[in-house]
Amino acid sequence: MVRVLKTRRDLPEIVDQISATYQDTQCRLHHLGETPLPNESAVIEILNRLKAVIFPGFFGKEYVSLPSITYYIGELTYEIHELLTDEIFKAWQTCSDGDENEPCLEKCEKKSLAFLKTLPELRRKLALDAQAAYDGDPAAKNLDEIIFSYPGMTAITIHRIAHELHSLEVPLIPRMMGEYAHRETGIDIHPGARIGNRFFIDHGTGVVIGETTDIGSNVTIYQGVTLGALSFKEGADSMRGKKRHPTLEDNAVIYAGATILGGNTVIGAGSVIGGNVWVISTVPPNSKVMLELPKLKIRVNE
Numbered sequence: 001m002v003r004v005l006k007t008r009r010d011l012p013e014i015v016d017q018i019s020a021t022y023q024d025t026q027c028r029l030h031h032l033g034e035t036p037l038p039n040e041s042a043v044i045e046i047l048n049r050l051k052a053v054i055f056p057g058f059f060g061k062e063y064v065s066l067p068s069i070t071y072y073i074g075e076l077t078y079e080i081h082e083l084l085t086d087e088i089f090k091a092w093q094t095c096s097d098g099d100e101n102e103p104c105l106e107k108c109e110k111k112s113l114a115f116l117k118t119l120p121e122l123r124r125k126l127a128l129d130a131q132a133a134y135d136g137d138p139a140a141k142n143l144d145e146i147i148f149s150y151p152g153m154t155a156i157t158i159h160r161i162a163h164e165l166h167s168l169e170v171p172l173i174p175r176m177m178g179e180y181a182h183r184e185t186g187i188d189i190h191p192g193a194r195i196g197n198r199f200f201i202d203h204g205t206g207v208v209i210g211e212t213t214d215i216g217s218n219v220t221i222y223q224g225v226t227l228g229a230l231s232f233k234e235g236a237d238s239m240r241g242k243k244r245h246p247t248l249e250d251n252a253v254i255y256a257g258a259t260i261l262g263g264n265t266v267i268g269a270g271s272v273i274g275g276n277v278w279v280i281s282t283v284p285p286n287s288k289v290m291l292e293l294p295k296l297k298i299r300v301n302e
Helices: 002-008 011-021 040-054 066-091 102-116 119-136 143-149 151-167 173-185
Strands: 226-228 259-261
Touching (some): 066 102, 066 173
Parallel strands (some): 226 259
16 A cells, blocks of 8 residues: 555656657647537437438337337437537637627538438439348348348448438548448448448448448448558548549449559449459449469368
8 A cells, every 4th residue: 555655656757758758849639628529429420320310110119110200200300400500619619709609600500401402302212222232231130130130231321321411511420420430331432422322331341431432322341341542642631532432334343352543543333343452443334353373282181
């Protein structure tokens, strides 16, 4: 006990040393004395309520009847609008001017409302995604299993939500949503990526889809696929806002471990990219790209 007390005598000095780093302009890893940033727990709660709106009966209340659906969804929608407006307001720090925050709050309310207007179409897109997963995976028993259990379905659900907010130029929150999905599923999709209808990620672990990726309709990708950018010699600033990631046209299939890089790289419609290949140039439509099969050596132990 005495040794523990002696050790604690060093703590004030350690606290002072830590506090000094907050004054160091080279170590600005804080957000002190400024408008609060969005709250991660609140953003996750918004996602959970949105999932209950998009998939009623699957998430949220266990039982929701058709006669009561309007009241149930109405209550959730009002809650989401209020929560999302608050988090957008915090994210949109630069639009505040002193204490005159009312114009900014009104702007954030409009952004939240504009997002909510996308939900009917977003539900239709996700219904197509779920059907694509069922059509593409013989192990799937029904759509319920896909909605509950498939990480690809979870990832594309959160992505489509985050993408709508990204398209509305809402700062920070779409990235928070995307990284939450990444942690939950192992699938990393930047909210800026544009993805068409009937998108299916099978298994999904290790998939990376970059910000300026364009994906057409009825595309399937498997685990470990990277749709990324080539390295740039002049630094990241030289490429901000430019097309850096590949384009996948309709009906493409990308097998496990494939790496496709570059903003000028286009995978033509109907093409199949084999596992573990490296692609940095355009592939014509209806092509098959694969490694040559290695020669297997089989030795029989005597």
